[in-house]
Amino acid sequence: MANKNTTILIVAFIVGLLVGTAIGYFIPNPGTVPKSEYDNLKNQLQEKEALISQLQDKLSKLEGKKIKAAFIYVGPIGDYGWTHAHDVGRRYVDQKFDWLETAYAESVPESDAARYIERFIKEGYNVIFTTSFGYMDPTIDLSKKYPNVLFFHCSGYKRSKNVGTYFAEFYQIYYLNGLMAGALTKTNKVGYVAAYPIPEVVRHINAFALGVKEVNPNAKVYVRWIFSWFDPNKAKEAAEALISEGVDTLAFTEDSPTVVQVGQQHTKEGKQIYTFAHYSPMLKYGPDTVVSGQLVHWEIIYQDILMKIYLGIYNNTNLQNVDYWWMLREGAVELGADFGVPINPKFVPELKNKVLDHPQFGKISVYDLVMKRLAQMKEETVLFDPFTGPIKDQNGVLKIPAGERASHDLLWSIQWFVDNVVGEIPKQ
Amino acid sequence: MNEWISIIRTIIEAGTPLLIGTLGQIAIERTGILNLGAEGIMIMGAVTGFAFARITGNPWIGLVAAILIGIFFALIHGVISISFNGNQTISGLALTMFGIGLSGLIGRNYIGIPVKHIPRIPLFPLDKIPILGQILFNTNPLVYLSFLLVLIYWFILYKTKIGIIVRAVGDSPETAESMGISVTKVKYLGTIIGGALIGLSGAYLSLIYIPAWIEGMTAGRGWIIVSLTVFAMWDPIYAVFGSYLFGGVEVMQYILQPYGIPPAFLSMSPYIVTILVLCIASRESIKKRLGAPKTLGKPYIREK
Structure with a gap:
């Protein structure tokens, strides 16, 4: 009995294989599918993907996924120069993205920056922008202490896996x-x-x-x-x-x-x-x-950085080579x-x-x-x-x-x- | 030649806010009140002057507003020092910090907007005098005012009874009181005049010298006034030299820079002179001949 059953199974398998091959042979391969149909499928897929990302967006909003970004300024925001311009950028992104919350500290002495940054981190800020060359070393030091926080240092040259740099060059x-x-x-x-x-x-x-x-x-x-x-x-x-x-x-x-x-x-x-x-x-x-x-236009740079953080393109492992040196071409x-x-x-x-x-x-x-x-x-x-x-x-x-x-x-x-x-x- | 005329005029214009402020400081300190709040009063004058000039469109109203806010701020210090016999050092320092903070807050809305400022107005016919006319009488009205103030100060302080009373109150309030002078009144009067002038010097910065409001724009000038007052030994004539020396150093830094003189050296030089003057002035034998009010910084507590 067992033997006979086995034989039937093997025969069925071989027949199945032959039939499958034959069908496979006669059905045209994907390359010859009419282009319109292919495009149609692809469009459908893209629509689905867009929908998924929208849903994810909504979901993360419901879950309260928020980026909290803190800005450390070297001068008063009323200097009508460097710090003022950074703050214009900050206000722009703050208004534009409803998933973003920002805060700033102005006139922060370069020797005292670490204390301000740590305070922001303790308050739950997970992206820190340090906007003066003199903040470079404190930024790097703290990035080691807080590996889950993303740092962006303006005008410096030291980077690490969670520290990127940016500059609008004139x-x-x-x-x-x-x-x-x-x-x-x-x-x-x-x-x-x-x-x-x-x-x-x-x-x-x-x-x-x-x-x-x-x-x-x-x-x-x-x-x-x-x-x-x-x-x-x-x-x-x-x-x-x-x-x-x-x-x-x-x-x-x-x-x-x-x-x-x-x-x-x-x-x-x-x-x-x-x-x-x-x-x-x-x-x-x-x-x-x-x-x-x-x-x-610091807002052009801030917008790009924050958007990429939000979409998960930038995270705390891949900032080693993120260096913005933006000029006329980028509109910065x-x-x-x-x-x-x-x-x-x-x-x-x-x-x-x-x-x-x-x-x-x-x-x-x-x-x-x-x-x-x-x-x-x-x-x-x-x-x-x-x-x-x-x-x-x-x-x-x-x-x-x-x-x-x-x-x-x-x-x-x-x-x-x-x-x-x-x-x-x-x-x- | 023309080049030097414009340089000297710039020096005088740079020294004038210091001169007006120092005259104010002399008025306060001559009555025996130590005022470390000059920076705070000055920057409040700057922001208030700017704000009122901007709102009304008339810089002269700005100057008046700066005078009033200067009086108000000086009176805060006055009440603490005169009526409550408080610690004048702490009160003055607090005033400076308060003024810097508050001015930043008020000034938020005035950043990056221009204002109608007070231009140079040639003083006819004095501006027709060769060279001197261009230097002294083709400049802004507050420079003329400062010349006038120095003369009035000198006259009142050394040639009138009021001057004797003020000096008496600063040197020995007990004696003054026993002569039937109200020490409190004189001290308040000095505070009001001083506050008005320091406030005005702030508005000079924001409405004439650099017609804009920029946070922290006094940049330590209030402290220069405090040290200039010592440098001038509380004398209005010496204050003129001191103010123009400090103003001159500020301007000359950039004239001399191409000749390899480091700007840092020039900017510290007036302070070296101040230290030297202080060293000399602190010797007892010389002190007696100088104008330093003897009860400076000490509260006057009337015996009962």
Whole structure:
């Protein structure tokens, strides 16, 4: 009996196999399925997936999945510069995402940052943004102590599995401002009020000077250091000192609108001074003096980081290589005297009338040159970089060979001036 | 030449808030009240002046508001020091911290907005004097006011009976009281005048010098006033030199920077001078000849 049953089973199996193969042979393979049907299936799948993620979203909301992000600021949010701009970004994401809760501590001394961060962590904050270079070491230390918390440090270079870095970089815009400054100056003396002799500021001065040089090889850039990120009094006195030495165009790296106001006052008194705003829209502080400037959109970066954390793309194991170095292409920075006003209309005719013979574009007005360069740097594949060789330093040493672009590392640690800058970099 | 005219004028304009503030501080301290609240009063003056100028669109109303808030804040310190005989050091420090915090809170809505400021107004016909006219009489109205204040101060303090009374109250309130002077009244009067001027010096910063409200914009000027008062040995004429010296150092930092003089050295130099002056002034033999109020910081408790 057992034997017979076994034989039947084997025969049935073989017959099944044959029939299966035959059916398989006659049924067309997936590759020959009509494309419309394939697309249809795929669309259905995608719809289902979207639905799933929506449901997950709703579920996690019901479960109360929330991101609590804390921001540590080095200055007061009323500085109208660095910290103010970060806080604009914070408020933007806070309003935009209902799964996000934010808090901040302002004027946190760099030596005391750890205490503030720990307090936030104890209150349940699971994403910490530290927004000053000096917070780098405390951030790294605490990331080891709290491996489940995500840290993002602005302007630093140390990362780990739960520490990422981010920065909105301005040098492209400083270069564009330099183009305009070189065209507008009558005395061929362009001033620059600078905060600290660190690579970031040196890079910006250089980018600005390269722009000046491109349209006006005779003009020089005069630098004054004020050794402060935020000191309106010092900024005012440095700007006045530069003006009394014959400078008629001013750019700056400092967190108050003071330089613009000095320019406005002199312009009102009959001596036209051209200024370039820094960090926040300053057109209203100097409608007769501000030509353009650099503006930041931290919200673009914060939005991207927080969204990716929320979706689980970033977690506490994979931040080692997360480094935002965002510029014009990503929309993290903007050229402008005010948002949406790239160039103060008052100075547009002057810039349009100034025509030069450009090695790349031929006869071109400075206005068109600025717009062309702006467009080039906004491209997906950035078509132009201000730091393209040949670039020489103040001693005439060739630092960047012809045709080469400066590397990220070089720009990151730059400690020399290009050849049309007057002034030295004090040793720290 | 023109370059130097503009530099010297800038020095005077940078020194003027210090001068006005120091004159205020002299008024308070001459009556024997130690005032460490200058920074707090000054920054309240700055924010209030800005706020009122912004709301009314008239910077002069801002100046008046700053004077009033200065008086109010100085009176807080006055009531504690004069009527309650409190610890003047602690009261003054508390006032500074309170002022810095409160000004930040009030100023929240005034960040990043411009204000109609007080421009330079040439003082005809004095501005036609060659060189000097451009330096002294083509500047802002509060600079003219500060010149006037110094003259009034000097005259009252050394040439009138009021001056003798004020000095007597600061040096020996018991004697003053026995002469039938109300020590309390004189001290309150000094506090009111001082508060008004320190508040005004704050508004100078936010409505003239840097026409904007920026948190913490006094940047330690209140403390410079405190040390300048010592430097000037409570004398209005010396206060002029002291204020312009400090103002000059601030401005010259950037003129001299290209010549390789480190800014840090220049910014500390006035403090070195202050320390030197303090060392000299603290010697007994010299002290007697100086104007330091002898009961500075000590509460006056009337004998019953």
